[in-house]
Amino acid sequence: MRCFAVAMACVALAGGAWAECSPDRVELRGDWGTARFTVEVADDPDERALGLMHRESMPSSAGMIFIYEAPQRVHFWMENTLIPLDMIFMDETGTVQRVYENAIPLDRTPIPGGDDILAVLEINGGLAAQIGISEGSELRHPGLPQEVAAWSCAEE
Template identity: 35%
Template sequence: MFFKRFSLLIFIISSGLALSLSSCKKDKKIIKQTEVAFKKEGEFIIFKSIDSTQIKLDIEIADTDFDIQTGLMYRNSMDKNRGMLFVFEDERERFFYMKNTKIPLDLIYINEKKNIVSFQKNAKPFDESSLPSTFPAKYVLEINAGLVDTWGISVGDSISYTTN
């Protein structure tokens, strides 16, 4: 008698589990993320202190809470001559991370005097580890990973930017 009840209980549990798994497969919806398009909101120049050359970029500007929190999340790519400039109201140590960010980035931390104070190079997509500035920063520029080294950008280089 015990064996029959136990077998029936196992059958009911197995059937319920199989039903729930098959219904999960049927109800699974594929949500397609719309690509976020680049919107040029300004121009950015890095003045290299070593050889006086200039590096020019088109930038998007993140200066609202929403834009700062979203940043470059959900983007599939970014052209080499583009970046996102985060503009904060105050100068202090900054902490970034790569949650929902699909492209590897270099982060350039800039103080209120518009001098580069530190970097975080080759930040990995989707990595939620903290990427702090070494010194207080008022601005943060995100560019494609590897460009800090390719362009020879250094701590002490200065920047300027204009908005549209």
């Protein structure tokens, strides 16, 4: 119940006036409303390889966004990752293509994200469902190509 209350606070906070896009924040929207997460950016091979490994906890309003140089087929796994995570896979427009919920800590089984994935957002396990994030939801972040973004940083 506490986790649900925190998730709803995250959605409620996002409902106010939007600040400009920032590298340390992602915003998501859908028919469920809007949400905002403070993120670390993993946009080079070393950062993407390390990800959220070895962390014992993460604030509920936090996450990590993995951004690739070009859309591609991606697979993730949970080796050395100690907390359950939701993985949200987006195409180059920032449109959610797949949500994988509650990835099992320390599991080495590959988690396929699909083809033509440009970015992946990892948040605490269970939050995507609690908030309502699903296929078709849209994410905005300045690291995505703004000229094709479904929800660009220029929009309010």
